[in-house]
Amino acid sequence: MNILAPVRRDRVLTELPQYLRKEAALHVHKDFHPRVTCACQEHRTGTVGFKISKVIVVGDLSVGKTCLINRFCKDTFDKNYKATIGVDFEMERFEVLGVPFSLQLWDTAGQERFKCIASTYYRGAQAIIIVFNLNDVTSLEHTKQWLADALKENDPSSVLLFLVGSKKDLSTPAQYMLMEKDALKVAQEMKAEYWAVSSLTGLKLLPVSGENVREFFFRVTALTFEANVLAELEKSGSRRIGDVIRINSDDSNLYLTASKKKPMCCP
Ligand SMILES: Nc1nc2c(ncn2[C@@H]2O[C@H](COP(=O)(O)OP(=O)(O)OP(=O)(O)O)[C@@H](O)[C@H]2O)c(=O)[nH]1
Numbered sequence: 068m069n070i071l072a073p074v075r076r077d078r079v080l081t082e083l084p085q086y087l088r089k090e091a092a093l094h095v096h097k098d099f100h101p102r103v104t105c106a107c108q109e110h111r112t113g114t115v116g117f118k119i120s121k122v123i124v125v126g127d128l129s130v131g132k133t134c135l136i137n138r139f140c141k142d143t144f145d146k147n148y149k150a151t152i153g154v155d156f157e158m159e160r161f162e163v164l165g166v167p168f169s170l171q172l173w174d175t176a177g178q179e180r181f182k183c184i185a186s187t188y189y190r191g192a193q194a195i196i197i198v199f200n201l202n203d204v205t206s207l208e209h210t211k212q213w214l215a216d217a218l219k220e221n222d223p224s225s226v227l228l229f230l231v232g233s234k235k236d237l238s239t240p241a242q243y244m245l246m247e248k249d250a251l252k253v254a255q256e257m258k259a260e261y262w263a264v265s266s267l268t269g270l271k272l273l274p275v276s277g278e279n280v281r282e283f284f285f286r287v288t289a290l291t292f293e294a295n296v297l298a299e300l301e302k303s304g305s306r307r308i309g310d311v312i313r314i315n316s317d318d319s320n321l322y323l324t325a326s327k328k329k330p331m332c333c334p
């Protein structure tokens with residue numbers, strides 16, 4: 068018996084949302100990996116539909132981590148700063164290619180005095196979102212340390228990384244372009260996908276306002292889902308040896324690559 072309410076209509080993904088910047092994208096394929104599409108059609112996604120994937124959000128204090136999550140999950144924005152103490156989390160349910168998929172978004176504290184508590188929740192993340200303020204270059208510099216700390220508790224070869232510049236509404240186009248140059252460099256170094264968002268402004272497009280917020284979380288969801296299904300297929304032995312996901316340091320804009328061999332089940 069299914070005791071869960073149906074997934075909200077605006078949380079249904081039928082195609083792969085695209086990256087923001089090609090030069091700092093986890094991969095640039097237009098569609099989901101053919102093996103993933105095929106496995107979903109044939110209901111061979113293993114435990115993916117039952118598992119909850121963990122995503123942690125880290126970064127300096129007051130860069131806007133909580134506001135970003137609240138904008139996506141509740142479509143709210145609080146202009147008053149209330150520091151996160153330790154951690155908070157939100158659950159979001161999606162349906163990707165017909166398969167139920169849940170993300171647990173862990174919102175961690177940026178304040179130094181709470182970092183110790185927050186870091187105990189880093190373990191077991193499938194994706195790490197590192198947030199910096201687009202108007203504060205120091206917060207960008209600190210992202211490398213945040214990543215290093217988060218990776219101590221996780222497997223660097225399987226976790227997906229996202230570098231997110233926040234508060235885009237506060238920079239002029241010229242200021243933004245300057246910051247974006249530096250941010251793209253950092254994203255490339257860490258092999259993270261780069262996004263720029265504003266939790267405050269943006270077109271009032273239902274159901275989530277804010278600039279790039281919905282697009283960003285849909286991309287996180289899709290790529291996490293894709294990686295999960297591929298891992299399941301590998302585990303179940305239905306994938307051929309050599310057809311592996313690997314981090315390829317030689318690819319300038321294709322961090323996560325898969326071999327282009329023909330899938331076994333689909334044309
Ligand atoms: N203008 C603007 N202000 C923002 C944006 N996002 C967050 N803020 C403001 O920045 C301040 C900090 O936001 P939070 O989301 O609480 O920051 P945080 O990263 O969660 O901070 P900690 O919990 O201490 O780590 C608040 O006053 C927010 O209103 C944004 O996109 N634009």
Ligand SMILES: [Mg+2]
Nearest residue numbers: 132133150151
């Ligand atoms: Mg917070």
